Amino acid sequence: MKILFATGNPGKLKEVKRRFEREGIEVEQLDAPYPEIQSDSLREVVEHGLKWLGQQHPGKAIMIDDSGLFIDALNGFPGVFSAYALKSMGCAGILKLLDGVENRGAIFQCCAGFVDSGGKIRTASGVVEGEIIYEERGSEGFGYDPIFKPTGHDLTFAEMPLDEKNKISHRGKAFSQLASMIK
Ligand code: IMP
Numbered sequence: 001m002k003i004l005f006a007t008g009n010p011g012k013l014k015e016v017k018r019r020f021e022r023e024g025i026e027v028e029q030l031d032a033p034y035p036e037i038q039s040d041s042l043r044e045v046v047e048h049g050l051k052w053l054g055q056q057h058p059g060k061a062i063m064i065d066d067s068g069l070f071i072d073a074l075n076g077f078p079g080v081f082s083a084y085a086l087k088s089m090g091c092a093g094i095l096k097l098l099d100g101v102e103n104r105g106a107i108f109q110c111c112a113g114f115v116d117s118g119g120k121i122r123t124a125s126g127v128v129e130g131e132i133i134y135e136e137r138g139s140e141g142f143g144y145d146p147i148f149k150p151t152g153h154d155l156t157f158a159e160m161p162l163d164e165k166n167k168i169s170h171r172g173k174a175f176s177q178l179a180s181m182i183k
Contacts, residue, residue: 003114003182004030004062006053011142012065012171019166019175023183030062040080042066042111043123050123054115063114063178067170069144071132072105073098082144091136091147104131108148112174114182122181126173141165 005016005027017027034049034056045066053062068082074097078085085094098104107130113123129151136146138158145158150168157165166172 002026002028002061004028004057004060006030006032006034006049006062006064008033009142012067015162015166015169015171016063016065016175018162019172020179023179025179025182027063030057032056034064036066038080042068042080042109043113043125045080046111046113046123047121050113050115050121054119054121058119059117061114061116063112063175065110065112065171065174067108067110069148070107070109071098073101073103086143091144094132094144094147095134095136098132104133106130106132106148108144108170110170110174112171112178114178116182122178124174124177124181126170126175126177128168128170128173 003025005013007013008031013029020027034053036045037048039045046064049064068079070076070079108128110126111123113121115121130148132147133149133156137156138146140160141158146156149156
C-alpha cells in the first residue's frame with residue numbers, strides 16, 4: 001500500500017515516513033500546495049484541505065497534517081499562526097516574548113488526516129505537553145523543536161533521535177491513531 005503525504009515540510013515527511021515504515025506502508029511526498037483555511041480548529045483546516053485534495057487527485061490515498069505550538073503564558077499563541085510566527089520571528093522571537101515569564105508551559109497539537117481513494121475522510125489528533133526552555137538546544141528535527149522540552153524528559157525535541165520524538169510527539173500520536181484506522 002502506498003499513501004501520498006501532501007507537505008512541503010521535509011521534517012514532517014521524515015517523521016511520518018518512519019512511523020508508517022513500521023506498518024509496512026510506503027509514504028511518498030506530494031509536494032503540491034492545498035488551501036489552508038483560517039480557523040482556530042486544526043481539524044477544520046485538515047478536513048477542508050483533504051476535501052480539496054480528494055477532488056484534485058481522485059482515486060489517490062492522501063494524508064496531511066496541521067500542527068501548532070500553543071504557549072500558556074501567551075494565551076495559546078502562536079497556535080494556528082505557528083508557521084507565520086516561525087517565519088517572522090523564529091525560535092529567538094518566541095524566547096524574547098517569554099523573557100522574564102516564569103510560566104513556561106506549552107503544548108504541541110497535531111491533527112492528522114487521510115482521504116482514501118473513494119473520497120472518505122478520517123482524522124486523528126495528538127497532543128504533547130511540555131515547556132519552553134530558556135535557550136535553543138539541539139540540531140535535530142525542525143521548527144520549534146530546539147525550544148520545546150516535553151514533560152518528563154531532559155532533552156528537547158531537537159536533541160532527541162527521530163524515533164524517540166515519534167514515540168511521544170503530537171505527530172507520532174496522531175499518525176499512530178491514523179495508521180490503526182487505515183489498516
Ligand atoms: P503547519 O502545520 O505546517 O501549519 O506548521 C505549523 C508550524 O509549527 C510550522 O512552522 C512548523 O514548523 C511548526 N511545527 C509543527 N510541528 C512541529 C514539530 O513537531 N516540531 C517543531 N515545530 C513544529
